[in-house]
Amino acid sequence: MSGADRIAAGGVTAHENNRPPKIEIHGIERIFLKKNETNGAQESFVALKDVNLKVESGEFVTVVGPSGCGKSTLLFLLSGLASPSRGEILINGDKVTGPALNCGIVLQGYALFPWRSVRKNIEFGLELKSVPKKERKEISDYYINLVDLTGFENHYPYQLSGGMQQRVAIARVLAYDPDVLLMDEPFAAVDAQTRETMQDELLNIWEKTQKTIVLVTHNIEEAIGLADRVAVMSRNPGTIRDVVPVNLPRPRRIGGVRNTPDFQILSHHIWELLQDKGSRGGSGAQSAAVPRVDIGEHIRDDAVI
Amino acid sequence: MEGNAKKAETGGIRGILRVLSRIHHRIMGLYLFILFLILWQIAPSVGWTNPVLIPSFSTVLAEGAYIGLGNVLVHIAISMKRVFVGFIISTAVALPLGFILSGALPRIAEALNPLMHFLSQVPPFILYPVFLIIVGPGEFGIYAVILWSAFWPILFTTIDGMRGIDARLIQCARSMNAGNFAVFTKVVFPAIFPNLVLGIRSGLTMSFLMMVGAESLGAASGMGFMIRNAQQIGAVARIYLGALLVAIVGFLLNFAAVEVEKTLVTWKEIAQ
Incomplete structure (x- = not known):
């Protein structure tokens, strides 16, 4: 614990510069209406409650939490695809009221257009922006090269491996050129080796493009390895328990930091937060009612601690 | 090779x-x-079957030669005109209706679902006598049968296709600021295109089969008429000729439709 606090203390500077935050989330609450499975009555389900977070421009923030904690919902709200029941989200100081040009999302499971080739998938957002054809090709060439898919321009998604499809999805959103990149478990469906390569590639792209990235994951190692700060969420109701600064050196490669003591300490700290042992969050009493074991098991499956 | x-x-x-x-x-x-x-x-x-009831292949061909290729082709052309006109009208109504029902009015579509499935089970031939009573004998009844046969497969495959669209594809487009029109032209339409082609193909096949039946109920021309007429005058070989022609034309029609489908839907064809 004390080790984690030491690292945490070093990360405060990010909040203290003079630029306004890129993303501000103020007191978000999101309530879903759902049907009770036994009696069919409409019930409200609080997916997110009291979520506050600020993300600086160019910052890489990961959101980690057990399944069902509302982390994907949070991304949807950020992207403008859904709106909060209460509270507000500001991007560049403007309230988010719907999908906007400054925000791009990589959805879970790639969501590539199966009838479009790699190139046409990447150009999708550009077509929507009415970018002329010649310029579209230049841009898609650049991103095809960036995500190392040269030679596969005319392949269709079904002809690509999971990792390649993922890279197309990332290239598609990068070509759209938003300031803020939202990613929903982008590496969940690829094998462990590909995952690490993709994570390093993402770090590489982030360093090159200086985008603001919010990435949702349930993998602790991924959360720490990529991020400047890790927002740890708990569920019932979904809320941010704590935001843990990651003061590992940049530029960074996951393989290079994974075995450092600092990484291990952070990893243990976040694991404890997810286990509900580090009772710093405000909703400790409520979440204690939930059986903890399955959350712990779930996360341990994926995390190397 | x-x-x-x-x-x-x-x-x-x-x-x-x-x-x-x-x-x-x-x-x-x-x-x-x-x-x-x-x-x-x-x-x-060789006497395995009764040559009067089942005339040999060459007898049937000779019957065709006797009627004359020109006359045969005229019957085929008339039948095909009926199929295509009826089918095109049917498509023009069923496609937009399918889009509107499942896209813009999903609740109404859900409410209409049982009724539509009930109506689709009404045999197209039943419509012929109904139209005979209402508008008198003539082309209307035949067109009604063809329209009815093509209408349901096209409508249902369109609605099913709309239901089957991956919501994330639409979300992806929306997240990139796509409006309703762009979502329709760039996501919805291409996504259900294979379904559309499939529906149109089965609609075409259905309307072709039903057209033959409708013609045999009461028309003065066409392949169905040819068969019924042959039966009335006892020209057995001509019945077989008619059946053979229907089979050939139907086969070619389906073959053409499958080829068109293959050409249009490349990404799905290979994916399967």
């Missing part, structure tokens, strides 16, 4: 045999077809 051709040159007889066996595999389906025609030809003449 190239390598094979070379082997055939160098390997002499063995190579030629290999090429022949390859051709043999290609046209396997044709053998049974030819066998069927041979059986048809010899069965009546």
Whole structure:
């Protein structure tokens, strides 16, 4: 614990510069209406409650939490695809009221257009922006090269491996050129080796493009390895328990930091937060009612601690 | 194939045999077809069947020659005109209706669902007498049957296709600021296009089959009429001729439709 606090203390500077935050989330609450499975009555389900977070421009923030904690919902709200029941989200100081040009999302499971080739998938957002054809090709060439898919321009998604499809999805959103990149478990469906390569590639792209990235994951190692700060969420109701600064050196490669003591300490700290042992969050009493074991098991499956 | 051709040159007889066996595999389906025609030809003449009830293949062909190719083609052309006109009208109504119901009015679509499935079970031929009573004999009844037959497959595959669209694709487009029009043209339409083509193809096949039936109920021309007329005057060979023509035209129609489908829906075709 004390080790984690030491690292945490070093990360405060990010909040203290003079630029306004890129993303501000103020007191978000999101309530879903759902049907009770036994009696069919409409019930409200609080997916997110009291979520506050600020993300600086160019910052890489990961959101980690057990399944069902509302982390994907949070991304949807950020992207403008859904709106909060209460509270507000500001991007560049403007309230988010719907999908906007400054925000791009990589959805879970790639969501590539199966009838479009790699190139046409990447150009999708550009077509929507009415970018002329010649310029579209230049841009898609650049991103095809960036995500190392040269030679596969005319392949269709079904002809690509999971990792390649993922890279197309990332290239598609990068070509759209938003300031803020939202990613929903982008590496969940690829094998462990590909995952690490993709994570390093993402770090590489982030360093090159200086985008603001919010990435949702349930993998602790991924959360720490990529991020400047890790927002740890708990569920019932979904809320941010704590935001843990990651003061590992940049530029960074996951393989290079994974075995450092600092990484291990952070990893243990976040694991404890997810286990509900580090009772710093405000909703400790409520979440204690939930059986903890399955959350712990779930996360341990994926995390190397 | 190239390598094979070379082997055939160098390997002499063995190579030629290999090429022949390859051709043999290609046209396997044709053998049974030819066998069927041979059986048809010899069965009546060697007394396996009654030649009056089942005339031989050559008798049927001779009947065709007797009527004259021109007359036969006129009947076919009239039938095809009916199919296409009815089918096009049907598509023009069913497609937009499918889009509107499932896209813009999902609740109404859900409410209408049982009624639509009930109506779709009404045999198209029932409509013929109904129209006969309402508007009198003539083309209307035939068109009604064709319209009805093509309408339901097209409507249902469109609605099913709309339901089957991956919501994330639409979310992805929306997240990139796509408006309703762009979502429709760039996501919804291409996503359900394979369904549309499939629905249109089965609609076409259905309306072709039903057209023959409708014509035999009461028309003064067309392939269905030809068969009914032959039956009335007792020209047995002509009945078989009519059936043969319907089969050939239907086969070609379906073949053309499948080819068009393959050409249009490349990404799905290979994916399967």
